[in-house]
Amino acid sequence: MRNRNWHILREEGDLGPVITLTRERPARLDVVAETDLPPGDPIRLAHQIRQDMWRVLQSMRGFSPVVRLTATAAGWRVAAGGRVLGKIPPATAGQIQALLENQSKRSRWVAQANRRGGQK
Template sequence: MGRDRWHVIEEEGALTLARRVPVRFDLAVETVLPGVTGRRRLAHLVRQDLWRALQSLRGYAPVVQVTRRADVMQVRAGGAVAGRFDRAKCEALIAVVLEDADNRARWMRRA
């Protein structure tokens, strides 16, 4: 796997995008997005913004899981962290990324 490659795992109706396997969620936050059709594209867009917010977290490997539920997409974003970290602070940063109105509008336009 090259540096620009990501593992894409599709199982049980969910698409999981991860840097490392086995997939591990040491921290995670969930949200729901209406009107999105492209799971893979959505996962990559969320992952990019997630990485921008948490790239200074040592040992961080992002994971995004997208599941289609009727007419909405359920998104679980977080990942694995090698080492100590403040879970509450990191999950709050992820929540800010996931609930940002500009991010959500961009994801819905592009996915």
């Protein structure tokens, strides 16, 4: 499935769906950071995280964002990062992790994911 040039890949995991948002297929996580988020619409969560991650890493040559959400008992396990064509700067995973731990961004992502009845 495609949404405005983004592939939305759906698989079934142990506890429910696994949703991957990627520009290029196959999705590849050359650099990645992870966090847990509460339930909400996974597509909205993925797009919000992808947009903010792009804002942080858009100057990295050859970067293509990937966000994977895996259903858990408490909500979603998020793996955010992406494909990098070329050398990965050493601080990149830390930058993504800092983004995922930013409380104001997390609050906004969750609020957007729960707008108009968005659910897991």
